[in-house]
Amino acid sequence: MTPRTLKTLLVVSLVVNVFxxxxxxxxxxxxxxxxxxxxxEQRGLRFAASELSDERQRQLREALRDTRRDAQPLIRAARDGRRDLVRILSAPQLDRDALDAALASTREADSALRAQIESTVAGFAATLTPDERLKLVDAMERRGPLRAAIPPQKK
Structure with a gap:
């Protein structure tokens, strides 16, 4: 190799390495x-319990995990319903009856899942002391599902 070729390769190598x-x-x-x-920005039920003791946080995570495990058929039904919605809406001809049926089944699965989760959280809250419940409510207003329900306070 000539010195000129070596210099060119060195420059190319340097540029690639810098890049x-x-x-x-x-x-x-x-x-x-x-x-x-x-x-x-961590939000959600399990993060709303962050101000509780480690043991209480673990109890809530386990309860939510068990609920999610038990609700797998509902989760699958909701997911399948959404896939049906995509398929129906992307078809060349819109089948309004099929669309309404897919919306209804998805809504039903979502509502049943939400009811199970709310029941789990209510059961967990019933085991808390009044002080722990206040901490949970405060955290749920800031990071959990109650954050949109409470309008911001004006100072």
Whole structure:
């Protein structure tokens, strides 16, 4: 190889390495920034119990896990209903009766699932002390399903 060829390869290699390092650094920055944003925005029932003791949090997670396990047929029915909705709505001819039936079955499965989850949370709340229930309600208003129900306070 001539010295000119070696210099060209060296420059190309340097450019590729700088590009790769920049890509890795940019990807790492976005990943870590997203991790912090996700941690700050954790919402849902299991995160609403974050102010309770570790034992109480574990009890709620287990109760929700058991409910989810028991409700697998409902979850599947709702998922299948949504797939049917996509299939019906993307068909060349809209079958309104099939659409209404798919909407009704999906709504029924979603409602039954929600009722099971609400019953689980109510059963869990019944085991809490009044102080623990206040902590749970406060956290549910900030991070859980009650966050949209309470209008923000004006200061």
């Amino acid at each position: 790769l390092l920049g890509s890795i650094a940019g990807g790492a920055y976005r990943w870590f920034a997203n991790e912090r944003a996700v941690a700050a």
